[in-house]
Amino acid sequence: MAARNDNNGRVALATDLPPAAIRSCLHPHPRLAYLCAGETGPPVVMLHGWGAFKELWWSTLRGLGRDHRCFALDVPGHGDSPLGGAHTIPLLADVVAQFCADLGLTEIILMGHSMGGAIAAELTLAHPDLVHRLVLVDAAVDAHLMPIYARVYLLPQLGWGLLRLTQLIGRRARPLSLRIPHEHGGGWIRPWLRRSSYLAMFEPEGLHRVYRSLFATQTGDRLAQIAVPTLVLSGQFDSLVPPANSHRLADLIPGASYHQVSGALHNPMDERPYAFEKAVRRFLRSAADL
Template identity: 30%
Template sequence: MPQLELDGAVLFYDDEGPRDGDAAPLVLIHGWTANRHRWDHQLAHFSRTRRVIRLDLRGHGDSGGAGVRSIEELARDVLALLDHLEVDRFVPVGHSMGGMIAQTLALSHPGRVERMVLVNSIGRMTYSRGRGLLMAASTRVPFKLFVATNIRRAFAPGHPREEIRACVEASAALPREVVMTLYGAMRAFDVLDRVGEIAVPVLLVHGYHDIQLPVAQMLRMAKAYPDAEVRIIDAGHELPVERPAELTAALDRFLTEKAPVG
């Protein structure tokens, strides 16, 4: 399995698909406490016709390293991997926290992002007073209970329990420092007032039953994008797990319809 040593971490990644096409590589960026295998369906589909890169973010999955403090630091890791692979222009596809990383890349390196896909992601986390107090209180419970509660509520009602249990176990096995620090980083993330600067075509795919990052918050952000397309799918927050084929189909349509001409 390919890996990159970077600033005290070892990042594991996959780099598959043909290199001789005109299409910019897809860069699949997973979310909080997840790993690159969230994108198995998309990798299998898109790597038949184009280059696809996915990684385990620092402290997640097979990648080692701790001490990460911000979304910006994770974005720098992604960019360092792309530089290592000699990738210039690319299409970031980010789920949840991965979408925050994608937006950070689009704002900091606009000339390198051809298009962008945000899956169950937003530009600013907004809470009612009651929910804000509940979220603050949740960080004071035992770590494994905190993780289990957050992961379980990410799925729409009726999702198979064994799949939810597997996600909970994988998330709870991550270093506590990584999980809690990035939880705080997501809550502090705010680029909503800047997304209007991102002029490339953007696809926002969201689960109708997402209570982690509600649809209303995504739609508020979508209005600020100059060129945004929205797709709502009957799922919760974990679209890559809950509806992988529908997500792939939505990405396929967007990538085909928005393909650069000439």
């Protein structure tokens, strides 16, 4: 566990320190909205999944920001980051790499959730000198292997209508959803309501283009080229990226470790934030000993 001296000269564990303050920031070219937390320590870059948002990492930012410099992006096409020309997984990885270069971030700890995990894998393969540690959370790597119902939005005609219907329901629920704080303590229902309200506000055509690219991107045997310490995390009850898919991912990445977050669905950082941070910190401690 990372430690530092307090004002009385005693050694304090990072988790004994006050949670980090979170700031909203904007990278101008290309326009990327992001949250940052923490002033010192190794840099951590966090990438959310399809239809999600940077605030999904709120509790992780508050926790890891005690002893890390943390950055959680609105991936292009989501939140306050317009899609622009970054409509494929490799192009999104390039945008994140440029963001890191512009901010002077080197040897980053890269965390990717769901679609963000696919982006993180591509980024690690394309820029191995940039990524120092890799955390893949219910990662939709090789999304074509996900259950058939995960591809519902790709169905001709029907998929587009279902996406718009989902957004309509989210807009109707938004007044209630906005009352749920970012730091809600976990669970299933409140996090789900909060997520649905964000999905409702994103531009549907951009979402659909990125979704198509996610299922068209195949990483396959290239995963064996990832040579950084890697943690693969899975929610115990995830039905979109079942634990078996995450086990496969961990088996294909040399030396990767696997951890299942008990009681979590597809968003363990939001549904079981304290257990999630504990697992990440355990991995970072063990990786530092290598």
